[in-house]
Amino acid sequence: MKRSDLAVYFIMGTENCKENPLSVLEDALKSGITMFQLREKGAKALKGEAYETFALTCQSLCKEYAIPFIINDDVELAIKINADGVHVGQEDKPLAQIREQLKGKIVGVSVHNEEEMKLAVAGGADYVGIGPIYETQSKADAKPAAGVSFLSKARTDYPDFPIVGIGGITTNNALEVLRAGADGVAVISAICQSSNRGQTINQLK
């Protein structure tokens, strides 16, 4: 994984799209996203066979565009379908165990403070997600918007570590996140709901 892979990190699940999620993903891939995370959450989340089939279809679309395909939380599925990696939160399995299970794959970790950042870096994470930077519509149990202050601090403490900002990021505030030191921005709604994804994605870079 290169730091530039984090430039426009699209995250999506079936709950985030009104249109067909696969056509949204293909349009986003055509429009220049640099990384994709399948984050299947919510009351109507796909489960079992349907979830795996959907994941495999997303994976093959990403492969067509040579874009890293990341699974949120589900380490077992990521291993089973040989995804390019996983993104995990603080509540998931110990990072050391995930790192062991996914040697050579991308392991991303959500961090919210200096202690979590220190543990993620020491534990072998390939990148960290910091947020929510702004108010988010996409995560029901999100912590309050933190702004860019912790992101700036993390960049100061870890000048060369891959960091992506997440939470309420749009074409209107992405630049602030990058100026604060993020390698890129993770986006759900701004891309899912865009009427011109090519333009939106260019304005996030």
Ligand SMILES: C=C1C=NC(C(F)(F)F)=NC1=N
């Ligand atoms: C809760 C999350 C926090 N950060 C990220 C990412 F942007 F990928 F780092 N993904 C998530 N699912």
